[in-house]
Amino acid sequence: MPEGERSEVGNADGPSAESALNGNQQGAKVRKRKEYARIEPPSPEQLVQEDMINNCAVKTVISGIMGSALGICFGVFMGAMDSAGSGMDMSGAGAAAAGAEKQTTRQVLVQMARSTGQRSLSYAKGFGAVGALYAGSECVIEKMRAKHDIYNALYAGCTAGGVLASSGGPKAMCAGCVTFAAFSAFIDRMLDHD
Known part of the structure; x- marks a missing residue:
């Protein structure tokens, strides 16, 4: 038997234990005791x-x-991406402006x-x-x-969306609240960190 595992069949000190183990090898299961690692406090x-x-x-x-x-x-x-695309436009007025103003690399x-x-x-x-x-x-x-649940994400999303859209007035704040709360709930549900 591997070290750390014990059989609970019979007494391990006598011939009866050996005969019990031989009998168990013929069909009965041997129950082994699990050993757990010690958990260290932080x-x-x-x-x-x-x-x-x-x-x-x-x-x-x-x-x-x-x-x-x-x-x-x-x-x-x-x-x-924006800078790379703006230098490539050489049609119409862009070509005339580029011809008048050549820039070095x-x-x-x-x-x-x-x-x-x-x-x-x-x-x-x-x-x-x-x-x-x-x-x-x-x-x-x-x-x-x-509490740690999805409602925290909803309320926080509503708060953040409303504050970020506050310069647009009450309608924008309501729209920001609803959309940011929905997005937050979706992300929280996808991450599923309950």
Whole structure:
């Protein structure tokens, strides 16, 4: 028998145990005792780390930073696509303007870099604001309700959508609330992190 597993048939100290084991090999099942690994309690450092991660302010800042990073990447991609396409238009008025104003490769690259940088900054601000607003409101709502369910995502999505659309008036706020809440519920359901 492998080490750590014991048979519960008979006494392991006498000949009766050996005969019982031989009898069990002919058809009866031998029950083996499961052994479990010891669970270590978390260290004080791990407890502090968990408390920091569960802090709403920390979650909000982390989500804002991650949203900004995603916005920068998205802005670089979209800026590169936009800049690459604008230099290719050589029909009609575009050809006349290009003939009158020839740019060197360096000037074109500098212009593309500026355009991409501006677009990246714009996307970073937007994505960072959305991430921070959504994560912060979801964390506060979850702590107030003391529940972890899909309604937290709905309420946080409604809050974030309404606040982001506040400059457009009450109708825009209602539309932002409904659409962002529906999107949040859809993503929460797809991730299924209950």
